[in-house]
Amino acid sequence: MQVDFYHLTQVPLERALPQIAEKVLATGGRLMIVAGDAAQRAKLDQLLWAYAPESFLPHGQAGSEDDARQPALIAATPEAANGARHIALVDGIWRDEALRFDRVFHFFDEARIGEARAAWKGLADREGVERNYWKQNDAGRWEKAA
Template sequence: MSRADFYILAAPDEDSRQHFLCRLSEKILAMGLKVFVRVPDETGAARLDERLWSWRPDSFVPHALMGQTPEAPITIGWGDALPEHREVFVNLGLNLPAEALDFQRIVEIVVQQQDLLDASRHNWRLCQQHGLEMHRTDMRG
């Protein structure tokens, strides 16, 4: 059964969201899974690419932008681009595309911005309606 994980952060900013993604990516990679991170646009992809390269001096998070290196364990994409694998889909956009429901695991990282909160509530209902095993981790407390 596929699952959806929603991580609720206390912070209101995109920087906190990307920081959490870097930490989470290391854990997912340690599990031997491939990750696709969907961002809103090419600018967001370039920003995340840079963030992952400079994440920690003592760490390496192997990744690539969509179309660069097909064997990268983490792929960053935008628009309609999708990887060949269907393991982990991380949504850093607003609306969850229908294709994400084909992945084994969906991850939403929620920060305290009203548009993102509204979109995440909608995405939660979408995943629930499609019978995914739902998990919510509230990191505000």
Template sequence: MGQAYFYHLTERPLESTLPVLLAKALEQGWRVEVRGREREAMDRLDRQLWAVEGFLPHGLDGGPHDADQPVLLTVAPASDRRSCVMSVGGADVAPDEVKGAERVCILFEGADAAAVQTARAQWRTLTEAGVAAYYWAEDSGRWIKKAESGT
């Protein structure tokens, strides 16, 4: 049964945090879906990931090799099951998706009040469905676990 990890970005932006989490997921051998809500934001993330130092293999959905991509950037759930889903920009993740994945990461910007409210609603939806959830926040450059669900 999967788990949901909420990452409250208060010190480093998504563009700095996402590559680190993706590299760790790939080290685990996971195939990753990065799910956003807006195609323009995913296009921007694609360009930023290609600019990351080192090689981070990924692709945007809609190409001929989507199923082969270790990291697929998309605005809708991937047609093939992924080990890890990373939600950005408030993209929805259903409780059944979390239960069927190794891990789901929900990344949200701390300075964006709407993003914080969306993450709180996602926490309630997932934990009420019995999903194990963990809330992590940045503190002086380190990730500190601040809360976890009772499951």
């Protein structure tokens, strides 16, 4: 399984997440988007409908009878009611339950860098876990740093 740490330094989550979600959905994959805060989940719900004038990402918020049908599902916990094998942890908080997925996108900013480092170190000796650390350059492009 693969864990990608995304250090947000130039481009905010609101621009980075739709790019990742588009790539996952384009391959036919499903995505769980996890944020503990209800206000952040509501904001992400609106973002994914209108992040670009020519596009939207089909998704829903967890808790409805249609959860299983959603290509992307926004939730407070990493329970894949939509059968997702990809998960985006978007609030900067690492959750070990994410290791049940095939691929983890862990987004964090400067406020959560200490926690991200602890998660990175904690995964170092985990069998079957491939870690990648992505950092934005001055132009906002992702560069693999580790």
